[in-house]
Amino acid sequence: MLLMHKIAVIGDEGSIMGFRALGVDTFAVASPTEAAEALRSAARGDFAIIYVTEGVASDIIDIIAEYSHRPLPVVLTIPDSSGKRGAAMEKIRRTVERALGADILFGKEGNA
Amino acid sequence: MEIRVSPNRMQLLVLKRRHAMAVRGHKLLKDKLDEMLRRFLELVKRDRELRAEIDSALANAFQGFLLARAAMSSEAVDAALMYPKERIKLKASQRTIMNVAVPSFEWSFERQGDDSNIYPYGFAYTSSELDEAIRLLSRSMSKLVELAEVEKSVELMAYEIERTRRRVNALEYVLIPNLERTIKYVTMKLDEAERGNLTRLMKVKEMVRERGV
Numbered sequence: 001m002l003l004m005h006k007i008a009v010i011g012d013e014g015s016i017m018g019f020r021a022l023g024v025d026t027f028a029v030a031s032p033t034e035a036a037e038a039l040r041s042a043a044r045g046d047f048a049i050i051y052v053t054e055g056v057a058s059d060i061i062d063i064i065a066e067y068s069h070r071p072l073p074v075v076l077t078i079p080d081s082s083g084k085r086g087a088a089m090e091k092i093r094r095t096v097e098r099a100l101g102a103d104i105l106f107g108k109e110g111n112a
Numbered sequence: 113m114e115i116r117v118s119p120n121r122m123q124l125l126v127l128k129r130r131h132a133m134a135v136r137g138h139k140l141l142k143d144k145l146d147e148m149l150r151r152f153l154e155l156v157k158r159d160r161e162l163r164a165e166i167d168s169a170l171a172n173a174f175q176g177f178l179l180a181r182a183a184m185s186s187e188a189v190d191a192a193l194m195y196p197k198e199r200i201k202l203k204a205s206q207r208t209i210m211n212v213a214v215p216s217f218e219w220s221f222e223r224q225g226d227d228s229n230i231y232p233y234g235f236a237y238t239s240s241e242l243d244e245a246i247r248l249l250s251r252s253m254s255k256l257v258e259l260a261e262v263e264k265s266v267e268l269m270a271y272e273i274e275r276t277r278r279r280v281n282a283l284e285y286v287l288i289p290n291l292e293r294t295i296k297y298v299t300m301k302l303d304e305a306e307r308g309n310l311t312r313l314m315k316v317k318e319m320v321r322e323r324g325v
Contacts, residue, residue, distance in 0.1 A: 005202050007257075018177050018249045023199035023221070048204040048217065049260045069271055071206060071215045074264040078256070079170050088163060092266065096156055099270035100149070101277070 008042045010035060011053030015080040019051075032059035039063055043073050053080035054087045115294045119301035127298060131291040138283040145276045148210050152269045159266055162259040169252040176245025183241060200253070212272045214265040217257050221250075 009019045013028040020026050025047070027038040035056045040063065042050050050073050057064060057077040067075045077088045117123040203218040 005204070007200055007202055014177070014181075015174060018173055018245055021246050022250055022253060048202055048215070049257065051256070051260075068267050071213050071264065071268065072204060074215060074260040076256075076260050076263055079167050080174070089160075092156065092159060092163075092263070095267055095270045099152060099273040 006045070006047045008045075008047040008050045009053075009078075010038050010042065010050065011056050011078075011080055015053045015055075015082075029056060032056075036060045036063050039075070043067060043075070047073050049074045049076065051076050051078045053078055055080045055082060058087055115290055117294065117298065119298040119305075121302065124295065124298045124302065127291060127295050131288070131295060134283055134288050134291060138280065138288065141276060141280045141283065144210065145273065145280055148212075148269060148273050148276065151209055152266070152273060155262055155266050155269060159259070159262045162255055162262060166252055166255050166259060169248055169255070173245045173248040173252070176241045176248065180242035180245060202257070209265060209269065210272070212265075212268050214268055215261060217261055219254075219257050221253075 006025055008025045008027060009016045010027045010029060012030070016026040016028060025042075027042065029035040029038050035052070039050065039052065039060060052060070052064065052075060054077050064075045064077075067073060077091070079088075115127075117127065199221070201220050205216050205218070206213050207216045208214070
């Protein structure tokens with residue numbers, strides 16, 4: 001299979017600047033349209049992991065979902081500088097619910 | 113709904129064979145589903161652990177950057193971060209969990225220049241908050257990569273589990289009951305024909321006896 005070697009971070013400038021210091025490719029976006037464009041071009045390029053900050057991810061959730069059934073690239077939401085909003089956990093919860101047919105895991109533990 | 117077949121012994125044999133096959137397939141699929149669920153729940157657990165760790169690590173890192181921006185001018189921060197000293201090298205490959213292809217990553221930092229520290233700038237013009245934030249971020253990188261791996265696996269496994277469950281249910285609630293009903297129907301038809309035959313024979317025998325006497 002094709003080897004993809006790069007990591008991308010898409011998000012607002014304040015959240016992603018730190019990643020630049022680690023040699024990760026960063027794409028600063030200001031609007032949902034820009035974010036969608038950045039994600040699509042990153043997915044076409046040789047990025048294996050694309051991190052999207054939560055604030056941005058909530059606007060382009062449909063496009064992120066397009067990549068969910070393929071092994072690569074991995075599109076992942078990470079918290080941004082404005083504090084976490086729990087969207088990533090919510091996504092996992094929904095995935096689990098779909099797979100198990102019931103929300104046994106999180107319901108039992110009180111959504112901790 | 114029954115499967116439409118002509119009720120004869122040959123068909124009954126075929127149906128019984130199909131039924132046995134369906135039952136075996138159902139058992140195998142169900143075992144597969146159970147094992148997949150077990151692995152899946154492990155992955156979900158790991159995913160949640162990683163998420164929790166990353167959430168707090170990143171929150172701290174972001175706060176560090178915020179403080180750094182407050183202490184320094186934002187141009188100075190940008191300039192300090194402009195030329196990364198490290199370069200992430202990522203190697204993506206695939207492995208399979210229960211026949212589901214999931215990505216697997218190997219990664220490392222590739223240092224450029226001297227090896228003494230990870231900071232892409234001198235210490236003179238930058239605040240210590242920036243150092244701390246970068247250190248935190250750099251440390252969480254391994255977790256971030258693992259999270260990518262785990263979370264993708266969770267997603268792909270969920271999809272596969274859904275598919276397998278659908279097949280198990282189709283076998284359990286549709287195909288197997290259908291086959292059973294059809295087998296019953298054919299058996300009853302055959303029995304009925306058998307009884308009809310018997311009655312006819314008895315009747316014929318009676319007529320023969322009446323005429324003979």
